[in-house]
Structures are given as C-alpha cells and as structure tokens.
Amino acid sequence: MEPHPGHGAETRPSVAVVDTGPLLASGRDADVFEYGPGRVLRRYRRGGDTAHEADVMRHVAAHGFPVPTVVAAGGPDLVLERLDGPTAWHALRDGLVEPESVGAQLADLHRRLHAVPARTSPTPGRVVVHLDLHPDNVLLTTRGPVVVDWRNADDGSADVDVALSALILAQVALDTRHPLAPSVRPCLTAFLERTGQPPASALTAAAAFRAADPAVTPDERARIDRATDLVAGS
Ligand SMILES: Nc1ncnc2c1ncn2[C@@H]1O[C@H](COP(=O)(O)OP(=O)(O)O)[C@@H](O)[C@H]1O
Ligand SMILES: [Mg+2]
Structure with a gap:
C-alpha cells in the first residue's frame, strides 16, 4: 500500500467557483x-x-x-x-471527553469501517481502510463521530489500519513535549483492549507505511521504532 499522491502531484484546476470564506x-x-x-x-x-x-x-x-x-x-x-463540533483531540485537550472513551470510539470506528466491502475487487480479507484514523481526524458532531481526511484511504488490510492508528497514538504518547502525551496512553490502552493486539506483520507494515509518509516529521520518524515497541508491549 503506497500513499496516494496527495502532494507533489500535478495540480488540476480547482473546483472553487466563488471566493472562499474565512x-x-x-x-x-x-x-x-x-x-x-x-x-x-x-x-x-x-x-x-x-x-x-x-x-x-x-x-x-x-x-x-x-x-x-x-x-x-x-x-x-x-x-x-460542514461538520459541527470539535475534533476528538480538541475535546480531549479541553477535558470534554475521557481518554478511554476516545480510544474506545476509535476502535468502534475501525470495526464499522472494516465492515465496508472493498471498493475495487471483492478479495477475501480486503476491506476499506483509512490509514490515518486518529483523534484529529474525528469530529464529534451532533450526529455522532464523523471521520475526515481520506487521503490515504484505499482497499487494504484491517489489521494494518488498526496497527497504524495504534502507532500514531503511541508516537504521541512518547512525545515528552506533546501536551496530550499523558492522556494518550490510556487512550491507546482502551483502543487496543477493543481491537486486540495487531499481528506483528501488520505492525511492521504500518511502521514502514508511516516512515514513508512525507507528512511525518523527522522527530516523529525517529520515534517509530519505540512506538512499535510500545504498541507490541501494550
Ligand atoms: N467537513 C468539515 N467540516 C468542518 N471541519 C472540517 C471538515 N473537514 C475537516 N475539517 C477540519 O479541518 C482540519 C483539517 O482537515 P483534514 O481533512 O484533516 O486535513 P489534513 O490532511 O491537512 O489533516 C480537521 O482536523 C478538522 O478540524
Ligand atoms: Mg487531518
């Protein structure tokens, strides 16, 4: 699974026909x-x-x-x-939700997404995957949690999708400068309690995917191995 050409790709005409607002x-x-x-x-x-x-x-x-x-x-x-409501990150930061409920909700979103059949070919074991499903891409709206940012989405392996979310949470948990680091640990624990531990092969694939993502900062890239260990040991 390669990231889709979100950046660097040739720019086609924009769809905006009127000026944007703020x-x-x-x-x-x-x-x-x-x-x-x-x-x-x-x-x-x-x-x-x-x-x-x-x-x-x-x-x-x-x-x-x-x-x-x-x-x-x-x-x-x-x-x-346009969605109303804060992202799950902002809700966590502002004390509007408990870390455990964010983790549980993320696991529930994975379960629901992976029930959606693959879009291109009905291969057994392949489902729709998001590959960037973390609390900043979940908006807590009046109609429930809604997922944005589908740049990496494709048909793929549910286990890799779960492993990738766990890895992203673990990277934040290990970032001593991140204000939400302490709350992200219980969030990760609650997530993995519900999804189950991803197989080692899925964790390896997720780590490689993350390392290849151009949006990942050098600091984050340097923490991928430790984040992998944290998920594996959780
Ligand atoms: N449909 C929407 N309605 C309201 N806010 C949105 C919507 N889509 C995205 N956002 C807000 O914009 C932020 C960035 O959008 P996102 O699609 O995640 O872009 P990026 O790929 O840059 O992370 C989201 O975290 C969310 O706060
Ligand atoms: Mg986003």
Whole structure:
C-alpha cells in the first residue's frame, strides 16, 4: 500500500467557483475554509488530486459509514458538508471527553469501517481502510463521530489500519513535549483492549507505511521504532 499522491502531484484546476470564506482549520496537508451555508472547501496546500478520496468517501457513505457528504471534487479541492463540533483531540485537550472513551470510539470506528466491502475487487480479507484514523481526524458532531481526511484511504488490510492508528497514538504518547502525551496512553490502552493486539506483520507494515509518509516529521520518524515497541508491549 503506497500513499496516494496527495502532494507533489500535478495540480488540476480547482473546483472553487466563488471566493472562499474565512479559514476554519488547517491540517498538515490541507486548509479548510467556510464555503457558503453548510459547506466547507478543503484545499491541499501543495496541490494534488482529490478524485480518489472523494470516490472512497462516497463508497463508505453509501455503506452507512459517517463521513461529510462530498459535494464536489476537483484538483486539490473538495467541497464538503460542514461538520459541527470539535475534533476528538480538541475535546480531549479541553477535558470534554475521557481518554478511554476516545480510544474506545476509535476502535468502534475501525470495526464499522472494516465492515465496508472493498471498493475495487471483492478479495477475501480486503476491506476499506483509512490509514490515518486518529483523534484529529474525528469530529464529534451532533450526529455522532464523523471521520475526515481520506487521503490515504484505499482497499487494504484491517489489521494494518488498526496497527497504524495504534502507532500514531503511541508516537504521541512518547512525545515528552506533546501536551496530550499523558492522556494518550490510556487512550491507546482502551483502543487496543477493543481491537486486540495487531499481528506483528501488520505492525511492521504500518511502521514502514508511516516512515514513508512525507507528512511525518523527522522527530516523529525517529520515534517509530519505540512506538512499535510500545504498541507490541501494550
Ligand atoms: N467537513 C468539515 N467540516 C468542518 N471541519 C472540517 C471538515 N473537514 C475537516 N475539517 C477540519 O479541518 C482540519 C483539517 O482537515 P483534514 O481533512 O484533516 O486535513 P489534513 O490532511 O491537512 O489533516 C480537521 O482536523 C478538522 O478540524
Ligand atoms: Mg487531518
């Protein structure tokens, strides 16, 4: 499984036909702007093509998985339903939710996502995977948790998807400068209690995927081995 060309890829014409409103949020790759009533424009800062992720989002939505409705996709732009509510990270930071419930919710989202059949070929054991399912990509809305940021999503192995989320949580737990590090440990424990320990082969594949992700910082890359050990020993 290779990351999809989110950045560095040739930029196709944008889908924006009217000026964007104010910036609402920025992730590592994309800016999210107000874009008319009930909508946002999500735009990759370094170009790219959102066609693939829009297809995956529509596929999982058709199977009842909670994603923002895709209104339009073109070049680096996605026009999406605007979600209300904080990300699970922000809710954790602000003491609105307990770490254990965030971990349990993340595990539940994995279970629901991996019940969605593969989009391209009905190969046994292949399901839809997100490959970046962490609390900053979950919005706690009035209709329940909703998952954003489908750049890495594809058909793949559920075990690798689980291993990757565990690894991301472990990397934060090991980051002594991260204000949420102490709360992320119980979150990881609660997550793994529900998902079960991912097989070693899935953890190895997840670590390789993470190391190859251009959005991962050098500091984070340096912690991948220790994070792998933390997950394996949890
Ligand atoms: N449909 C949406 N409605 C409201 N806020 C959103 C929506 N999609 C994303 N966001 C906000 O924008 C942030 C960045 O979006 P995301 O898709 O995760 O981009 P990145 O790939 O840069 O992380 C999210 O963490 C969330 O706070
Ligand atoms: Mg994100």
